[in-house]
Amino acid sequence: MSVVHIDAGAAVGARRPDLAATAAFLRACRGERPATTPVWFMRQAGRVLPEYRRLRAGIPMLDSCRDPELITEITMQPVRRFRPDAAIFFSDIVVPLVALGLDIDIVAGVGPVVAEPVRDAAGVARLRELVADDVPYIADGVRSLLRELGDTPLIGFAGAPFTLASYLVEGGPSRNHLRTKELMYSEPKLWHDLLDRLAGITTAFLRVQVDAGVDAIQLFDSWAGALSEADYRRYVAPHSAKVLGAFAGQVPRIHFGVNTGELLAAMGEVGADVVGVDWRVPLDAAARRVGPHRAVQGNLDPAAVFAPHDVLDAKIRDVLARGTAAPGHVFNLGHGVLPETDPGVLAHIVDVVHAG
Numbered sequence: 001m002s003v004v005h006i007d008a009g010a011a012v013g014a015r016r017p018d019l020a021a022t023a024a025f026l027r028a029c030r031g032e033r034p035a036t037t038p039v040w041f042m043r044q045a046g047r048v049l050p051e052y053r054r055l056r057a058g059i060p061m062l063d064s065c066r067d068p069e070l071i072t073e074i075t076m077q078p079v080r081r082f083r084p085d086a087a088i089f090f091s092d093i094v095v096p097l098v099a100l101g102l103d104i105d106i107v108a109g110v111g112p113v114v115a116e117p118v119r120d121a122a123g124v125a126r127l128r129e130l131v132a133d134d135v136p137y138i139a140d141g142v143r144s145l146l147r148e149l150g151d152t153p154l155i156g157f158a159g160a161p162f163t164l165a166s167y168l169v170e171g172g173p174s175r176n177h178l179r180t181k182e183l184m185y186s187e188p189k190l191w192h193d194l195l196d197r198l199a200g201i202t203t204a205f206l207r208v209q210v211d212a213g214v215d216a217i218q219l220f221d222s223w224a225g226a227l228s229e230a231d232y233r234r235y236v237a238p239h240s241a242k243v244l245g246a247f248a249g250q251v252p253r254i255h256f257g258v259n260t261g262e263l264l265a266a267m268g269e270v271g272a273d274v275v276g277v278d279w280r281v282p283l284d285a286a287a288r289r290v291g292p293h294r295a296v297q298g299n300l301d302p303a304a305v306f307a308p309h310d311v312l313d314a315k316i317r318d319v320l321a322r323g324t325a326a327p328g329h330v331f332n333l334g335h336g337v338l339p340e341t342d343p344g345v346l347a348h349i350v351d352v353v354h355a356g
């Protein structure tokens, strides 16, 4: 008698088509209005959770991003605690760059620091293509999570070409992105070569996640708001469009940046199904800027968690009311959870959003 051996990992590696019809988060991404508005929080994994701090004690950030068991546990921690409508894969936007051999350190309280900033043709030429074998822990982490998550959708993510370029060119976090803009304006050919390579790396990194089974993707162009709309369209949009275009019709695509009030239309046009909005633009105004064919995500001020509950609750309800102006609305903060946030308040926000 032959025994059929089913590899659990391979069996759940495929997308979960049943979820697309039932999960409130995925329905809202497609422009539908489920009975309750779905909610998750950027940076829900990490930072504010004591169980995360205990788990990570003594383990460097980038090491934790290369360990499928840690990735799984850290991604699951906020899901167990807050019961959000989606999980976000625990990683960082610099992980694919580190996998390519770039010397990048994540310095506590500072962020990514690049040992040799990329500022000339030789530096750009060193950015080779990413292949799945460069990041085996990503597919393993996604498959492991799909076994844990049940019917909670999993969001994969990557940094957008401009935001990655800013870290590489500046050598670390930057307020004014001066060297980045200097390169962009003075050597446009080299700039476009750099962004084209980063678009390829980002697409490959997301492809690994989508092939392993994530249910949606979010492209973080966190620092795009530093650009005028004209410069965004000229120097950045074609490259982000290449990334998002690669996943059209495959999984919902969320496109997010901070301070992007003037870029919302353009960020939708490059190929997003959902446009993430920070707290500076009221969500109904944002929905008008984004247009009638895209959902919105956002946009409670991350600092509102420090307000008294009656003030906080009124702000949540205001976001919910304004969100009805868009075809679909995924509730979120306008940027990541602030490190000082009380996790109990996040659980409260989930309850208030679900109560409607």
Ligand SMILES: Cc1c2[nH]c(c1CCC(=O)O)Cc1[nH]c(c(CCC(=O)O)c1C)Cc1[nH]c(c(CCC(=O)O)c1C)Cc1[nH]c(c(C)c1CCC(=O)O)C2
Pocket: 041, 042, 043, 044, 045, 046, 047, 061, 088, 089, 090, 091, 092, 093, 094, 106, 107, 108, 109, 110, 111, 112, 157, 163, 220, 222, 336
């Ligand atoms: C700014 C920064 C980066 N990377 C890092 C920083 C500094 C963080 C700090 O000291 O507070 C380093 C980093 N990144 C992450 C951690 C783990 C601990 C934590 O949650 O703060 C740490 C220490 C997870 C992460 N890093 C990121 C996620 C994204 C997914 C999510 O929303 O959960 C996580 C869990 C993504 C990331 N990573 C980065 C950007 C710009 C983004 C896009 C999101 C944003 O604009 O904030 C670069």
